[in-house]
Amino acid sequence: MASKIRQRLTLALVLAVGMGLALAQAASAAPRPGAPRRARPTAVRGFNLFAGAAQAVVNANRIQCGMNNLGEQCVNPTNSPTVGGGYWPKGSPDQYVFNGGLQLAGMIPGNRANFAWSGDTVGVFFFDAAGTHPQGSGVTNVYSSLIKDDLDNWPTAAYVNDAGLFDAALLGRKVISQQDTWVRYWDGNLNLSAGRQHAMGVLVDQRTMMWNFPTGNQDILYFVIRFINITATDPARYAGLAAAGYSASDIADIVALAQSFHDAVRIKYGVTLPDTGIQFVNVYAGPQQDPDVDANQYSQNHSTANLPFSMDVAYLGTFTAPTWQYPPDIFFGPWARTAGFEGLKFLRGPADVSGNQIGITMFTNTTNGGPFPDRDNVQALWRLASNNLLPVDGQCNSPVNTPLCQSVQQKVDTRMYMFSGPLTINPGESQVVVTASVFGAAYGPVIQSDPTGLNLGDPNFDIPPGFPGTTTGYISATSRSGQNGLDTLRQIDKAMGWNSVGPYVNTLDGTGGSPANGRLDQNEIPVIKGSFLAKALVAQAVFDAKFLLPYAPDAPQFYLIPGDNQVTVVWQPSATETGAGDPYFAVASNPLSPLYDQDYRANDVEGYRIYRGRTQSELALITQFDYAGTTMTDYTGQFSNSDYGSRCAPELGIVTTCPATFFPHRVALSGDVVQVRTGDRAQLTSLDVIVTKAATAVTGGNSGFPGLTDTGVPFAYVDRTARD
Numbered sequence: 001m002a003s004k005i006r007q008r009l010t011l012a013l014v015l016a017v018g019m020g021l022a023l024a025q026a027a028s029a030a031p032r033p034g035a036p037r038r039a040r041p042t043a044v045r046g047f048n049l050f051a052g053a054a055q056a057v058v059n060a061n062r063i064q065c066g067m068n069n070l071g072e073q074c075v076n077p078t079n080s081p082t083v084g085g086g087y088w089p090k091g092s093p094d095q096y097v098f099n100g101g102l103q104l105a106g107m108i109p110g111n112r113a114n115f116a117w118s119g120d121t122v123g124v125f126f127f128d129a130a131g132t133h134p135q136g137s138g139v140t141n142v143y144s145s146l147i148k149d150d151l152d153n154w155p156t157a158a159y160v161n162d163a164g165l166f167d168a169a170l171l172g173r174k175v176i177s178q179q180d181t182w183v184r185y186w187d188g189n190l191n192l193s194a195g196r197q198h199a200m201g202v203l204v205d206q207r208t209m210m211w212n213f214p215t216g217n218q219d220i221l222y223f224v225i226r227f228i229n230i231t232a233t234d235p236a237r238y239a240g241l242a243a244a245g246y247s248a249s250d251i252a253d254i255v256a257l258a259q260s261f262h263d264a265v266r267i268k269y270g271v272t273l274p275d276t277g278i279q280f281v282n283v284y285a286g287p288q289q290d291p292d293v294d295a296n297q298y299s300q301n302h303s304t305a306n307l308p309f310s311m312d313v314a315y316l317g318t319f320t321a322p323t324w325q326y327p328p329d330i331f332f333g334p335w336a337r338t339a340g341f342e343g344l345k346f347l348r349g350p351a352d353v354s355g356n357q358i359g360i361t362m363f364t365n366t367t368n369g370g371p372f373p374d375r376d377n378v379q380a381l382w383r384l385a386s387n388n389l390l391p392v393d394g395q396c397n398s399p400v401n402t403p404l405c406q407s408v409q410q411k412v413d414t415r416m417y418m419f420s421g422p423l424t425i426n427p428g429e430s431q432v433v434v435t436a437s438v439f440g441a442a443y444g445p446v447i448q449s450d451p452t453g454l455n456l457g458d459p460n461f462d463i464p465p466g467f468p469g470t471t472t473g474y475i476s477a478t479s480r481s482g483q484n485g486l487d488t489l490r491q492i493d494k495a496m497g498w499n500s501v502g503p504y505v506n507t508l509d510g511t512g513g514s515p516a517n518g519r520l521d522q523n524e525i526p527v528i529k530g531s532f533l534a535k536a537l538v539a540q541a542v543f544d545a546k547f548l549l550p551y552a553p554d555a556p557q558f559y560l561i562p563g564d565n566q567v568t569v570v571w572q573p574s575a576t577e578t579g580a581g582d583p584y585f586a587v588a589s590n591p592l593s594p595l596y597d598q599d600y601r602a603n604d605v606e607g608y609r610i611y612r613g614r615t616q617s618e619l620a621l622i623t624q625f626d627y628a629g630t631t632m633t634d635y636t637g638q639f640s641n642s643d644y645g646s647r648c649a650p651e652l653g654i655v656t657t658c659p660a661t662f663f664p665h666r667v668a669l670s671g672d673v674v675q676v677r678t679g680d681r682a683q684l685t686s687l688d689v690i691v692t693k694a695a696t697a698v699t700g701g702n703s704g705f706p707g708l709t710d711t712g713v714p715f716a717y718v719d720r721t722a723r724d
Helices: 003-008 148-152 235-244 248-269 295-300 378-385 491-496 532-544
Strands: 055-058 064-068 095-107 121-125 179-186 202-210 220-229 280-291 301-306 311-316 341-348 362-367 414-425 430-440 558-563 566-571 607-612 620-626 631-634 665-668 673-675 681-683 689-691 695-697 716-719
Touching: 055 179, 095 220, 095 295, 095 341, 095 378, 095 414, 095 430, 121 378, 220 235, 220 280, 220 532, 235 248, 235 430, 280 311, 280 341, 280 378, 280 430, 295 301, 301 414, 301 491, 311 414, 311 491, 341 414, 341 532, 362 378, 378 414, 414 430, 430 532, 607 716, 620 716
Parallel strands: none
Antiparallel strands: 055 064, 095 121, 095 280, 179 202, 202 220, 220 430, 280 414, 301 311, 311 341, 341 430, 362 414, 558 566, 566 716, 607 620, 631 665, 673 695, 681 689
């Protein structure tokens, strides 16, 4: 349902009530014919100090993504070597991702005469595309906020405490989304030595979050990944972690892991690490992914970059996946009933020594064999990330003076990489990368034919990626020698929802709330509402708002006065009714934000419920009150056909039966108030509009709760059914 209406009709609770969602089974797809089997490591159990499981599935919105405690993302939870773990929508056979995760590569400075590892190239394949040199292992299991035992044993390091990433209203919480996960992993299993001379000494704390609101966010999964140099055993070296919200006991846990790493290195390599640790320089880090858009056609994929949006994107070259499902709440109107897009958006990169954020400095493909194969050791990984290729590594084919290397143009089993650097990471210090996995449908009018004139559905149909443009102009070069030629937008950009034609060279610089800075920023780009790129802007806006999203009104202060076989409940108005109200209003009321919602209000409480029970798990509703004579001003047409008629769906361009006063239109808040979110209506051949999914405020979700009855709110209630 619409974020504003959802908030308007969420009742503040006098007593708390627990909520939960069930996990769905992971969908499966056919094994890859002839694909190499990818060996997977066994999780190290020595540091599994808490609850959780080695694998988990996140699926609280329309995405299904398998996680494990080895550092792999959107991986099959059974560690299948042939079946992936990233599906959209969840529960369907529509696989988009095989696997993904973090990679790092850097150097140890100094004189080898003074220290045995000085001058070494070091790195970690937490995600190993080749499957021959995995290097990550679990320190904890994966905690999921939907599992009670996990939530009861939530580690203190997993609390939301970093004021640099999260809004002040969220700090101190265990969970802030409809499903959070948290896991800690490292490269401290020294038996995983393939592809490197020795371990690097990196510990990673990873959080994921997913929401079903606001519109667009139901197709986004967020990753917050902090990696720490744990080569020091001196606790003073880790003092900086306090600024990221780590407590003294959290830091002590990390120091204990560092000591374990020191001991293991001394036994395995015969090397004594200094207590003050080892500095890493010229480090490149970033999220990488092996997308398999349609497991049955994994070798028919493309991946490319969209530099103004700081993201890489994968898609099926033919766009035709006949065995897939195309639910009408996603694939409606102009959104083609074909395979769509999945991309990793870089929301925040690491910082340089001055604290300035570093963006993407390298985008590239590799392939499963083929023209630009996967890297098989950390030295080759560093050369790729830093753009210092040797002849043995292959050659870049993208325009020079761009953060691009290889952009494979033929359909292959593609992998996609984003790196940021160079960085210096001192012992005990950390860096953070924040990314979002975004899913979206293709814009149908653009993919009806490919550049050769073949029609969609032809087995030879293909829209190659071309070469992405820079942020100072939009270049579509056919070769490195064509780097100075400006061209129209790529066809694939338009299919993602870039609503423009070229040439396109900074014509909108200084618009969309962005400064006139001589480059093309993502907020300056016109996108089609509901498109893949529009969702990418939602992801950026959610991050820029420090993950502050709509929440239920604050629960009120209440008091119980016992009597003979009765109890009187007295309560005060929720703080959301007065003062500044909902802090998210500052975001939703900004017309320049992708999260702008005209229907949203700051002071927004409709009523109250009183529950009673012996424990939180058995609370039962005993009464409900809502304010009398209240209305809601609707600016966007998010109510049901019973309110607006059978031919009113503004998001589809249908306004025949919309009220004459539309918009705005005042709707009485009484009875069953039914809302419809963008994408939850479709037009029939009769031209009538059908609601495919509705959200009934207060009574929704088969809750059995009563509708709104305009009772008024007395702020006192005598329960005469209680017994002494």
